[in-house]
Amino acid sequence: MADNHEKIATYIRQNEKYYIQRLAEVVAIPSVSGEAARRPDVFRMGEWLVNELKRLGASVETRAPGKQTLEGKELDLPPVVLGTYGTDAKKKTVLVYGHYDVQPAFKSDGWNTDPWTLVEDSQGRLLGRGSTDDKAPVISWLWVIEAHQKLGIDFPVNLKMCFEGMEESGSEGLDEIIYAEADKYFKDVDCVCISDNYWLGVEKPCLTYGLRGISYFNLTVSGPGKDLHSGVFGGTVHEPMTDLITLMSKLVTVDGKILVPGVYDDVAPRTEAEDKLYQNLAFKLDDIHSATESKTTIFDTEKEVLMARWRNPSLSLHGIEGAFYSPGAKTVIPAKVIGKFSIRTVPNQEPAKITELVRKYIESEFAKLKSKNTISVDCGHAGKWWVADVNHWNYVAASKAVQKVFKASPDFTREGGSIPVTLTFQEALKKSVLLLPMGKSDDGAHSINEKIDKRNYIEGINLLSSYLHEVGVVQV
Amino acid sequence: MADNHEKIATYIRQNEKYYIQRLAEVVAIPSVSGEAARRPDVFRMGEWLVNELKRLGASVETRAPGKQTLEGKELDLPPVVLGTYGTDAKKKTVLVYGHYDVQPAFKSDGWNTDPWTLVEDSQGRLLGRGSTDDKAPVISWLWVIEAHQKLGIDFPVNLKMCFEGMEESGSEGLDEIIYAEADKYFKDVDCVCISDNYWLGVEKPCLTYGLRGISYFNLTVSGPGKDLHSGVFGGTVHEPMTDLITLMSKLVTVDGKILVPGVYDDVAPRTEAEDKLYQNLAFKLDDIHSATESKTTIFDTEKEVLMARWRNPSLSLHGIEGAFYSPGAKTVIPAKVIGKFSIRTVPNQEPAKITELVRKYIESEFAKLKSKNTISVDCGHAGKWWVADVNHWNYVAASKAVQKVFKASPDFTREGGSIPVTLTFQEALKKSVLLLPMGKSDDGAHSINEKIDKRNYIEGINLLSSYLHEVGVVQV
Ligand SMILES: [Zn+2]
Ligand SMILES: [Zn+2]
Ligand SMILES: [Zn+2]
């Protein structure tokens, strides 16, 4: 093993130019899932993967998730590409996931270079849309297969691959396919690895073992049958905006405490083991200051910030539908307004219970107002939180791989946002899911000048390779 | 005089068909000031007035208010048409104002008929965009001149006319022209009459002697340097929306009481004389229920509703700029949000003092929040309230004219909204200004299916004529 690791690592480092050229090849395919005109490019990117997998001797199948309507056009959804490399019953089977679609990008948004041409700058950054999210990670799995073939090294596991083309547009149709294939294509899977997130900072690799959930609410206040002029009606009617703003002001304090009674009841108490994971993380207050371009953090210590992001619920007010929102001055009394807010949920909060607590609280606060308007509260979308057992062999293997490649122990991190496919794999396959990021927190996925550092890409290929080797030998 | 009144009234009633046909002629000119493509039609409507005034022997001048940028195009503003009919030093000089532009209208908005074709329905309603706002009133002044000529009756006053083509788009450039002409074209004016509002209800004519003012505020809360994702940052930073909603919730109660300390201090106490004006008004609670298409009125009596609309200040929350406002769900933490609200002001509130009270209150409430965000409060626009002396001879004359034409005393009304030109004439000319409406409250100015009742139009011409006769003889 140790020999193989060094042998593979050396080969991969020697072929840096080749890997960069291949990344340039896929960045040049503008596979934007959110733009109807780019849909053929998304399909083209899917075909690229199918062809490469075949070239490498994997067996490939695709699943068509169906159709969608976008910009008024009915479009075919790009295929979910399923690949299998190896079917040795004596080996473990690892399922890896990634996405081959990307966010939109326009030079005019402020890119320094053409987003569809991979550019290496003087600091070793590889700039281009999709470089870090998620094309480098996806194709790296292929380079791991290829390196083993070139070096004549036995592949350490059976590899199942699931690459989708709609992740940046809500992963339409993916969940259904995963559930449908759970006992079929994904039948023998022993563990899952997703490489589609980022290091906590810029110095140190991490393994990500938790995500918050989200419950998104619409609070509708209805009054008059049509919008009214505030000159004529101001002061004479119960204005829906006044009721809504009053109710929204009762949801959360300025320092982030949620005011809905009972909402904290089911939050899991901190354990000693969890507490330890917060020690020595590669995270400084300056990191959040620079990420928010401000010093408006509520807390004074790194640990408090990370606990607020990872393991405590939060409530954000996003906006209001139906009210005036443009620059300038309009003197309308809106007839019907919809307040939008969401609660980020954590273990062991149950979405259904959260919805009930929110509804009951808002209805009782509204009753106190004695307004003649009417309200309704509904949870438009609820996605559950996810937390994995960091002692599972999947994490033990990943931790050893990080140690081998980076000569350091990984941070164990959680994230504040949701990556819905994680929970889907967890629930459909009932196997350990690991998030194993390749890029850094400053890569700018979804932003202008998206990049992946050359080192993160090349050592990332090494990391994925080592991870598979460690999975191959880890004690179950 | 009495003879002349009947003679003119009979002539006008006999020529009903002619007046309707002439109204159809101007409704067919789609003089929408708010659409760049319709600008030539606004000019065409201005020329129509110039030509008619010349045909009737008035002297006509125009003033060009300059240019504006609309829909990215630089456009000439339509002319202010100034007409003079009669210069007899022994007669009083009456200045009348109206506007020849109209609101946009599209059949697809829900009109039952083509908005640019005047249609008389079975209930005697004349339907068409601009019919009541403000084309019938404007051209009625011309028909008063014409009727006197046809009947060989001496015109009772000198008439000055000021017709603008930008009223529906903020009267750009008008104030400057009025101030510039105050000592020139408008030099000898003794009183002003504006026919551009509506009866309180649908049964009884009114004279309007007051308008509320408006102070429009922007409350800006700034936090992070850019919008943040609530998954990553929710719970860790002071969110501008939370601060803003908290502050906005402290401005007004659900039943309309303004919470800014000191804001009621300068509200004029009710006098016995004012109280009497509220008696026997043609207004029922059902009128506000049908106008708002709801039963969300705060008050249970007509008098309270009208006092809230006319003589008490009110505060309305209009919306938020910078927050999420679309259907659907977006999980943004907006970086900078601007709350929009306005206070309708009444005698004797001073706009500058109101701004200071609002600023001081919001700043002190914000300080209590101990947020790391920053705020600014500014009054984007302040227009003062206006109240006229109902005992002025201008009102006495108008009241007598109503009595003659409608065999009833007029309601004396105020309005909750502002008509800025009223205050401009008042302040520039320092003469009594009277609002003498022709249409009814249900005419639907600015709405689909705008109409003026045939009776209101024809008897409206009579009313304007009688008004000028009464002004001619009233004791000053
Ligand atoms: Zn991604
Ligand atoms: Zn992404
Ligand atoms: Zn008007």
Ligand SMILES: [Zn+2]
């Ligand atoms: Zn109007």
